[in-house]
Amino acid sequence: MAYKRQIDRLPIPPADAKVHNVTCHYCIVGCGYKAYTWPRNKQGTLKDNAFGIDLGQQQGADGTWLAPAMYNVVQQDGKDVHLAVVPDPDCVVNSGLVSIRGGRMAENRPSRVTGTQQQRLTDPMVWRNGTWQPTSWDDALDLVARVTARVVTQGSEDDLVVSMFDHGGSAGGYENTWGTGKLYFQSMKVKNCRIHNRPAYNSEVHSSRDMGVGELNYSYSDYEVTDTIVMVGGNSLETQTNLFLNHMRKGLENGAKFISVDPRRTVTINAAEEIAGKDNVLHLAIKPGTDMVLFNALLTHIVDQGWTDDEFIKASTFQGGEAVAEGTGQPAGLGSLDYAMQSCRTTTAEAAEICGVPEADIIKAAEWIAKPKEDGARRKCVTCYEKGVIWGNDNYRTIGAIVNVSLATGNIGREGGGCCRLGGHQEGYYRPSDAHVGRPPTYIDQLLISGGGKVYHVWACDHYKTTLNAAEFKRVLNRRSQMVKDAIDAAAGGSREELVDAIVSAVNAGGIFVVDVDIIHSQIGQTAHVILPAAESNEMNLTSMNGERRLRLSEKYMDPPGSAKPDCLIAAGIARHMERVLREMGEDAYADQFKGYDWETEEDAFMDGYAQGNPEVTYERLRAMGNNGVQEPVVGYEDGKLIGTPRLYADGKFDRHGRDDKKALFCAAGWRGWQAPGKAQEQASHKFWINNVRANIFWQNQFLDQDNDFIQDRFPYPFIEMNPDDMAELGLNAGDLIEIHNENGATQGMAYPTDTAQRGQVAMVFGSPSGSQGNVVNPGVNELVLPDYKHTWGNIRKLADATPQARAVSFKSKEYKA
Amino acid sequence: MRCKKMVDVGRRQFLRGGALAAAGAAVTTVAGAPAQATPANAQVDYPSSRLANIADLAVNEPLDIEYPDADSPGVLLKLGTPVEGGVGPDGDIVAYSVLCPHKGYYMGYNAEDRTLNCPGHFSRFDVEAGGQQVWGHATQNLPQFTLRVDDKGDIYAEGASDLIFGRPSNVL
Ligand code: SF4
Ligand code: FES
Numbered sequence: 009m010a011y012k013r014q015i016d017r018l019p020i021p022p023a024d025a026k027v028h029n030v031t032c033h034y035c036i037v038g039c040g041y042k043a044y045t046w047p048r049n050k051q052g053t054l055k056d057n058a059f060g061i062d063l064g065q066q067q068g069a070d071g072t073w074l075a076p077a078m079y080n081v082v083q084q085d086g087k088d089v090h091l092a093v094v095p096d097p098d099c100v101v102n103s104g105l106v107s108i109r110g111g112r113m114a115e116n117r118p119s120r121v122t123g124t125q126q127q128r129l130t131d132p133m134v135w136r137n138g139t140w141q142p143t144s145w146d147d148a149l150d151l152v153a154r155v156t157a158r159v160v161t162q163g164s165e166d167d168l169v170v171s172m173f174d175h176g177g178s179a180g181g182y183e184n185t186w187g188t189g190k191l192y193f194q195s196m197k198v199k200n201c202r203i204h205n206r207p208a209y210n211s212e213v214h215s216s217r218d219m220g221v222g223e224l225n226y227s228y229s230d231y232e233v234t235d236t237i238v239m240v241g242g243n244s245l246e247t248q249t250n251l252f253l254n255h256m257r258k259g260l261e262n263g264a265k266f267i268s269v270d271p272r273r274t275v276t277i278n279a280a281e282e283i284a285g286k287d288n289v290l291h292l293a294i295k296p297g298t299d300m301v302l303f304n305a306l307l308t309h310i311v312d313q314g315w316t317d318d319e320f321i322k323a324s325t326f327q328g329g330e331a332v333a334e335g336t337g338q339p340a341g342l343g344s345l346d347y348a349m350q351s352c353r354t355t356t357a358e359a360a361e362i363c364g365v366p367e368a369d370i371i372k373a374a375e376w377i378a379k380p381k382e383d384g385a386r387r388k389c390v391t392c393y394e395k396g397v398i399w400g401n402d403n404y405r406t407i408g409a410i411v412n413v414s415l416a417t418g419n420i421g422r423e424g425g426g427c428c429r430l431g432g433h434q435e436g437y438y439r440p441s442d443a444h445v446g447r448p449p450t451y452i453d454q455l456l457i458s459g460g461g462k463v464y465h466v467w468a469c470d471h472y473k474t475t476l477n478a479a480e481f482k483r484v485l486n487r488r489s490q491m492v493k494d495a496i497d498a499a500a501g502g503s504r505e506e507l508v509d510a511i512v513s514a515v516n517a518g519g520i521f522v523v524d525v526d527i528i529h530s531q532i533g534q535t536a537h538v539i540l541p542a543a544e545s546n547e548m549n550l551t552s553m554n555g556e557r558r559l560r561l562s563e564k565y566m567d568p569p570g571s572a573k574p575d576c577l578i579a580a581g582i583a584r585h586m587e588r589v590l591r592e593m594g595e596d597a598y599a600d601q602f603k604g605y606d607w608e609t610e611e612d613a614f615m616d617g618y619a620q621g622n623p624e625v626t627y628e629r630l631r632a633m634g635n636n637g638v639q640e641p642v643v644g645y646e647d648g649k650l651i652g653t654p655r656l657y658a659d660g661k662f663d664r665h666g667r668d669d670k671k672a673l674f675c676a677a678g679w680r681g682w683q684a685p686g687k688a689q690e691q692a693s694h695k696f697w698i699n700n701v702r703a704n705i706f707w708q709n710q711f712l713d714q715d716n717d718f719i720q721d722r723f724p725y726p727f728i729e730m731n732p733d734d735m736a737e738l739g740l741n742a743g744d745l746i747e748i749h750n751e752n753g754a755t756q757g758m759a760y761p762t763d764t765a766q767r768g769q770v771a772m773v774f775g776s777p778s779g780s781q782g783n784v785v786n787p788g789v790n791e792l793v794l795p796d797y798k799h800t801w802g803n804i805r806k807l808a809d810a811t812p813q814a815r816a817v818s819f820k821s822k823e824y825k826a
Numbered sequence: 827m828r829c830k831k832m833v834d835v836g837r838r839q840f841l842r843g844g845a846l847a848a849a850g851a852a853v854t855t856v857a858g859a860p861a862q863a864t865p866a867n868a869q870v871d872y873p874s875s876r877l878a879n880i881a882d883l884a885v886n887e888p889l890d891i892e893y894p895d896a897d898s899p900g901v902l903l904k905l906g907t908p909v910e911g912g913v914g915p916d917g918d919i920v921a922y923s924v925l926c927p928h929k930g931y932y933m934g935y936n937a938e939d940r941t942l943n944c945p946g947h948f949s950r951f952d953v954e955a956g957g958q959q960v961w962g963h964a965t966q967n968l969p970q971f972t973l974r975v976d977d978k979g980d981i982y983a984e985g986a987s988d989l990i991f992g993r994p995s996n997v998l
Contacts, residue, residue, distance in 0.1 A: 009910045010956030010967045012987035016870040017995035054994070066897035067992030069930045069946065076989050077965035105929070105947075111965040245948070249963065253947050275961060279948050704963070718966060722958065816910070822961035824948035825936045 009816055011721035015076045019051050021058035021092050029635050030093060031552065031562040032110035033177040033545035034707045036431030037251045038554030039110050040099025040635030043546070043565045044092040045084055058092075070104065072097075077112040077718070081121040082566040088121055091566065099635040101228065101554065107249035109707045116712045117546060118569040127528045127715045129541030130570025135496050140529075140539060145571065145581060148538050152465075153585035154508045155521050159462045160196070161595060162512070169452060169461035169520075170201040171469040176436025176552025178708075179468045179527060179544040179575055181562075183551065183610040186617025187576025188467055189439025191583050195601045197444045200461060202452035204469040205432070207476065208793035209445045209452075212398045213429055215408035218332065218342060219415070220662030220672040224435070226390060226426025227639065227654045228556045232258040234424040235387040236376045240269040240299060240410055241396015241798075242430045245276040246704035251430070251555065252276060259390075260284040265376045270396055271296050272699060272729075272771055273764040278823040290373055293766070294363040296697055297401030297687075297799055301679050303409035304352040305359030306374045307416055311349060315378035317386065317418025321345055324660040325415060326671040334676070337447040339404035339791045341676040348412060348674035362679075378417045388424030389417060396798060398429065399700070402683035403794040408675025415672050421657030432708075434552035438618045451793050453477060457484045462515035466524045467575060468542065472531035473709040474775045476795045478782035479753025489535035491519030496537065511537070525578055528711055531777070542575050543568030548610050550574075551618065551630065553640050557653070560637035561630035576613035580605035624650060684788030684796040690750065694801035696734075698748055699771040700781050703727070709775030724813040726757035726776035731765040742819040743810030748772065750802040753783040758814050763821065770804070870997050872972075872985045877902050877921065880914055880979035888935045891921060893971055893983040894997050898990050899924050900971060901935060901942070901953075902981065909954050913973040913981070921971040921983055922957050925991040927964040942968065957987075969996075 025046035032039040044058050054064035059072045067073055072094070080091045093114040097104030118125040132148035133140040159167050172188045173180050192198040201209045213223040231237060232255055244252040257279075260266060266280040266289045273291060280289045294302055310316060325345060332342040341347070356374075360367035377389045391414050397406045414420050414427035453471070455461060457480060472482055495514035499507050515521050524536035527544050544550075547568035553559045568574075573581075583605040590599035607613045611627050619625055624645045630637065632648065639652035661670035682688040691697070705722060706713050713719040728746060740746060740759045747756050748770075757772055757779045765771065772781045774797075785800045877891045885906035893900050900923050908917035924933045924942060931946030935953075941960060942951045949962020957968030972985035986996050 010952075010958035010970075012956070012970070013966055013989070014987060015989050016872075016986060016997070018989065020994050054998075063994050064998055066998070067930065069932070071930060071992050073930065073992050074994065075927065075965050075991075106963065106965070108959075108963050108965055111963070115965070275948070282948065704961075816955070818952035818955040818958045818960045820939055820941055820950075820952055820960045822950075824943050824950055825939065825941070826934055826943055826945065 011718050013076050013718075018074055018076060018079050019090050020053065020063060021074070021090070022046050022050050022052035023056055023058055023060070025052070025058045026565070027058070028563040028565040029561065029631070030113070030546065030565070031177075031560040031635065032113060033434070033550070033562060034109045035248060036434050036555040037101060037248050038177070038434050038552065038558060038560065039102035039105065039107070039250050040096035040560070041093050041110065041113065042096050043563070044094070045089045045565055048081070048088050048090060075111060077115040080114040080117050080119050080124060082117050082119050084566050086567065091117065096635045101254070101558065102250040103254050105250045105253055108705050112716065112718075113546070116716060117566060125712060125715055128569045129527060129529060129539065129572060131541060132571070133539040135493055135537040137500055138497055148540060149581050149585040150504070150589070151507070152523050152538050152582055153589040154504070155511050156463050157586055157589045157593060158508060158512050159515060159521075161590075161593065161598070163462065165196050165198055166200055167462040168196070168198055168200065169456060169464045170198050170467070171204065171452070171465070171471065172201060172467040173204040173469060174437050175204070175432070176434030177545060178433060179542050180433065181436040181545070181550040181552045182438045182618040183548070183613045184575035185436055186438045187579035187613050190617065191579045193440040193442060195583055195586070199445050200450050200452060200455060201445065205474060206793070206795055207451055207453040207789065208449040209442060210447070210449050210792050210794065212403070212794065213407055214792055215340065215404045215675050216411050216427075217664045218673070219408065219411055219675055220665040220667065220670070221411055221415070221420060221427065222656055222664040223429045224431070224555055224557050225420055225656040226428050226556060228255040230390050230424050230426050230655070231255040232262065233388070234259050234264050234390045236265045236267065236389040238267045238269070238377060238389060238391040239276070240391070240393040241398070241400060242392055242394040243270070243274040243276045243702065244392070244430060245279050246274070247394070247432070247702050248430050248555065249704055252279070257283055260288070265290070267292065267373050267376060269294060269299060269302060271766070271769065272701070275822050275824075282824060290369060290376065292363070292365050292369055292373060294365055296699070297682060298363040299397050299400065300402060300406040300409045300677055301354055301359050301362045302370065303413055304354040304677060304679065305356050305370055306377065307409070307413050308349070308353050309356055309371060309374040310378045310413065310416060311345070313374070313379070315380065316345075316416045320418030320660065321416065324662065324672055326669070326673050331673050337792065340408055340678070342673035343676065345416060345674050348676045351676035351678035352409065352412065354679070377413065386418070388422070389414070389419050390425060391419065391427045392430045394430040395432070399795060399797040401687070401796055401799055402680065403790050403796070404792065405675065405677040409677035412674050412677065415674060420672075421655060421660060423655070426655075428555065431555045434554050436552035438621065448792050451789060453481050454787065456520070457481060459518055461520055464520050464522045466522065466532060466536070468526050470530040470532050470709055470711065473777060473780050473782070475782050476785040476797055477752060477787040478780050478785070485520070485532070485535050488518060488520040489522050489537070491517065492521050492537055495519065525575060527572070530711065540578050541570060541572035542578060543572045547572070548574040549627065550610070551614060557640040558637050559625070559630065559640050559642070560633070560635060561627055563631070574610045576610055577607060580607050580613070682799070683790055684799070686786045686788045687796065687799050690786060690801045694750055695768065695803050696748070696801060697769045698781070698784060698800040698802050699769060700774045700785070700797050700800070701771045703773050706773065710777055714777045722817060723773070724811075724817065726773045726779040726781070727760040728757040729760045729762035729765050729771040731767050731769070732761045732763060734767055735759055735761055738804060738806065740806055741810060743814035743817065745807040745810070745814070746804050747807045748784050748802040748804055750784050750800070752786050755779045755781055755783040756807055758810065761819055764823070870995060872997060874982050874984045877981045877983055880919070880975065880981065883919065886937050886940070888937075891983070893921070894986070899932065903953055905940065905954060911956050911970060914975050919973060919975070919981060920953060921973055922951070922953060923969040923971070923986070923990050927966050927968065927988070927991050928962060930991040
């Protein structure tokens with residue numbers, strides 16, 4: 009039975025409720041919200057309230073409405089207050105729209121009163137006497153510092169492995185990336201580190217940057233005035249919801265065509281058809297992993313037809329043949345268009361064969377992208393891409409091939425253009441140089457699996473749910489961390505010195521000491537010996553930028569749970585304890601490197617980091633810019649306003665690669681089939697392609713949603729979309745628990761019959777707490793250690809009949825049908 | 827045929843938003859607001875409204891209803907197979923609000939797969955699964971009306987499972 013809230017009325021925010029600007033901290037879109045808080049014993053009335061409307065009247069469509077999920081009771085300055093977090097109609101990003109994620113921001117706040125998010129960590133914990141015991145910050149940080157300091161001084165900083173988020177929103181943002189960055193890249197020079205969603209410290213879009221093109225170069229408004237939207241490996245209605253609904257939709261309503269490149273039919277395609285009409289939507293359901301061939305053919309056709317933007321190419325792109333040669337750490341050569349064409353040249357017929365789509369459709373796509381209009385005017389085209397290619401086959405060359413087409417058609421830096429990644433989280437990266445990490449960087453998961461590293465600091469990452477080759481990763485990390493737990497247990501009752509000795513001997517014998525900083529006790533957190541509770545957006549002031557580089561200050565309006573703190577202040581705490589402990593150890597020079605963390609607030613961390621590089625920007629000025637903020641880079645401050653940049657490269661000068669000539673480079677994207685090791689063989693020996701997909705209902709790996717009844721009621725198990733005929737062949741009914749297995753491991757989920765799913769292709773939702781898709785993903789990565797999560801093959805067998813919980817959910821099509 | 831027309835009228839009204847205020851004002855009296863001096867009850871008092879008689883219903887033919895008042899359109903359905911929360915001799919009669927709990931657009935019924943579909947932003951709800959959102963942007967499932975059938979086969983609505991879009995209280 010569907011989850012019922014059994015709520016039939018809500019408190020009304022009074023006219024004098026406090027109002028805070030909030031940027032939704034979930035996806036990259038960064039929708040604007042207003043958080044209203046007011047005392048527990050006060051309320052507004054139907055006529056006199058914070059919304060300034062007559063709530064006694066039924067509101068019409070698009071009207072203001074406080075849904076139950078937008079309400080909670082939280083602590084503010086130590087007092088319980090009412091909270092309402094509602095979408096901001098004046099924010100240009102979302103114009104008052106909510107998504108199923110952002111609309112639940114209030115409900116996903118921790119509340120002792122309403123009982124929400126009681127999974128949140130409240131106090132530091134240390135592994136002691138066979139379990140995790142709550143303790144003080146000083147006690148926990150002292151242990152972290154003593155073990156870390158001992159290990160890095162006895163060995164080297166290479167014995168410290170760090171997993172750290174690099175994003176905005178959530179618990180990221182400029183404050184927290186700076187705090188962690190300063191600790192690991194300035195006070196130390198840690199090279200064995202990785203990012204939350206990939207097993208190394210690297211860019212997801214190296215080729216675009218090497219070509220000179222920063223990956224977030226447009227304004228969302230470009231979608232509204234373009235002639236064609238090309239979406240590659242993206243599903244924006246689900247994963248950048250209000251970007252689709254508030255911007256792409258307007259473009260489609262204004263007559264834009266829509267091309268989706270995706271082996272799977274998504275709800276985005278369905279919605280585009282509803283808005284633009286089927287004739288204006290082209291779905292290129294290519295064979296998995298063949299995107300590069302398609303884009304090479306599009307480029308070839310455009311070049312051969314003379315539809316290139318020659319003036320732009322001449323003025324803004326490199327002209328002299330090869331500029332950068334292929335080599336180690338450089339998966340493809342870069343240079344002029346002619347140079348790239350020598351590798352890219354692919355006929356539409358060849359592409360039709362390799363990609364498995366009709367040649368006529370490829371030609372049609374090329375026409376929609378670049379064929380001049382009847383009056384000779386050029387077509388404007390926005391290209392956007394995301395995980396389908398970022399986590400796909402041959403990341404470097406594939407993204408290069410996509411950017412090639414945009415460059416050749418002059419679609420970067422111009423209104424109605426852009427060639428951008430869609431993005432997952434918001435961005436909020438500000439750190440000291442990472443040059444010491446090297447290129448290619450260390451493959452951290454393999455380092456840990458092969459016994460490397462002695463101390464492991466994990467910041468808001470749950471690789472147990474999300475990494476590739478996860479089954480092996482978990483087996484090894486469980487074993488290595490258990491060695492240290494055993495050593496701690498054996499040292500029970502001893503002094504701090506004896507405890508540190510015991511831990512250090514265990515790590516020298518192959519164990520690993522794990523420090524986990526997170527907002528919840530995560531799955532990887534089960535290996536931890538010290539757990540440090542973090543605050544996140546809403547509980548701290550946090551700055552991030554969205555997918556069009558729109559920077560906002562999301563204001564703190566509530567207390568973090570218990571003694572949880574912003575990550576930047578936790579990093580500062582670790583640094584201060586490191587300094588103290590190192591000095592005690594007589595390592596004065598090293599101790600001095602840990603100075604400079606006397607931050608009391610997240611604003612101090614912001615001023616120490618981001619504001620140093622961007623002196624115009626302060627909290628006060630950002631606050632004044634409200635939910636519309638300012639688009640980065642900020643270039644000035646005039647008349648009380650920060651001046652931003654709506655679109656990058658408007659002057660036709662490309663600089664992301666750091667070249668003095670400021671000319672963009674084309675990528676010699678030569679096709680080489682499956683690039684990552686093991687993929688071809690895995691494909692040949694298994695029945696199903698296991699696509700790894702997202703769903704709008706879950707934010708990321710469900711770290712908050714796993715404790716949300718409305719969400720878990722809908723999908724009590726990870727869904728695996730499957731063609732009904734495939735299900736029949738395996739004797740499966742809707743909701744049956746199935747196992748996907750291959751040489752890498754096994755995972756489970758529930759079969760969701762999907763008539764649009766192709767035979768032999770299933771789509772499993774990523775990052776689920778009750779079935780990690782990563783268990784079956786092989787360890788194959790590209791030359792720059794970018795994983796190919798998307799290409800996994802396995803066999804499927806039934807585990808069990810649908811449980812009563814699974815039987816109660818709807819298994820109908822996700823596609824809108826009027 | 828009458829139903830179809832009501833759907834259209836309703837859609838026009840609700841899409842127009844603000845314009846409906848005037849139309850609605852006169853008919854909210856069913857709410858039975860407590861008198862000034864009476865202390866408010868802890869729970870909203872729902873009106874008991876007769877929606878139809880079982881004899882009026884044909885399997886899978888939606889009947890437009892209004893509940894708890896004329897500003898809150900809904901749908902009454904006989905599904906032909908028992909469902910959880912279904913009433914009547916066959917346990918198959920259900921009623922829901924048809925204002926999408928995302929942004930309040932007026933939803934249409936797809937008889938083929940028995941879902942309510944929202945033209946606003948493409949959310950859909952399963953009338954055979956307690957109004958569960960099959961896919962969409964709403965942060966709750968569809969408000970389902972609590973039904974009672976009397977000896978004569980008259981169907982009454984007497985409550986709702988969730989807050990109806992566009993109001994701070996189901997009974998205004
Ligand atoms: S679209 Fe993204 S940013 Fe906007 S409300 Fe939804 S999750 Fe938040
Ligand atoms: S109003 Fe129904 S989906 Fe938005």
